[in-house]
Amino acid sequence: VIELTGIERRFQVGDQVVAALRGVDLTLGDGDYAAVMGPSGSGKSTLLNILGLLDRPDAGTYALGGVETTSLNEERRARLRRERIGFIFQSFHLIPRLTAAGNVELPLTLAGVAPKERRERVAAALDALGLTPRAHHRPDQLSGGQRQRVAIARATVMAPELILADEPTGNLDRASGEEVIRALEGLNARGLTLILVTHDPVLGGRARRRIRMADGAVAEDLCA
């Protein structure tokens, strides 16, 4: 369902060029469960942003569900992103003026889901992540780990076909982290493709597919 070929991504800072991705090839099937690991700065978030249609490569192609995405216009990419992808950002990107419940509800509202169904799905998503007592708190009234869980609830409430999670347990204790992973693995068991970036080798070891990055390239790509 995911096919990356020859992906390159460079950033310019002043007169310096950073080669964030230097030729990445990657193929994943429907329902795969992959962990992407590697040192700080090795290109994991850059890779995820390209997979999530949030960024375009400077070279190479990306086919998602058979659709060649790099040649699509912004509007079609945005629609594909909304309809098919749930993204959990390394820095959460919650909407400050909305409550936890409001943040989780937003993608449902944008997708035209009816109010009664929205309320039920938001309640279920918050409950699955232990957030019910904090539903009416805004992000600045939440702990770091609570914000992270809101970001996860928002990405999963639409049951997208692809979930991209950038360090989903970085701010969580062992118990909350396990709850999150169980929730994400539950979605994967129902057919969703799951790609996690993580620094936690215990978490990485649970994935069936393990991809290790170094310096903008794939150093290792194994099936467990």
Add this chain to the structure above:
Amino acid sequence: VIELTGIERRFQVGDQVVAALRGVDLTLGDGDYAAVMGPSGSGKSTLLNILGLLDRPDAGTYALGGVETTSLNEERRARLRRERIGFIFQSFHLIPRLTAAGNVELPLTLAGVAPKERRERVAAALDALGLTPRAHHRPDQLSGGQRQRVAIARATVMAPELILADEPTGNLDRASGEEVIRALEGLNARGLTLILVTHDPVLGGRARRRIRMADGAVAEDLCA
């Protein structure tokens, strides 16, 4: 050097009151090395914010280096904070328009350190955390772990007497995390008091003093 007595902190959200800290007593000596652990939402960041003079308790007292801080006015608290405390935030709080070097330099400039010495100290702090190649990148041009390391460099460049670190390795791979901990432990070895909030039990196990929080109170307080 730190004496907390009967610390309470409550937050109001709508008609709900959250008891973030419910009566915390804590005494730490000069040069101590403590880890604060506990579930997401148990009050760790709230405790650190009070220790860092970023927040005031609703009840109880906090003496820092013999100075009773809760009765001081805002201006004196701000000065004490600038002069004595280095804070590494769970969400970094870097200044978006400044580069990595600019962010690290800021506390030195505010303290009136001369330009030549500032440049040397910034270069040393960046180098200690592997950030030299990214000195001229702004936060939005850095990876998550690089931003975290800039936050650490900024907090430590002033060699404050107290360092408060809220999950300093949450976004770092094992190797970068060890570099950070070595840098922080090096400062502690030179007499700085170090308090880390962490979800990583390996990291927590290195501290000489281990404090576990649950539901806004200290559940356990051990010397290793």
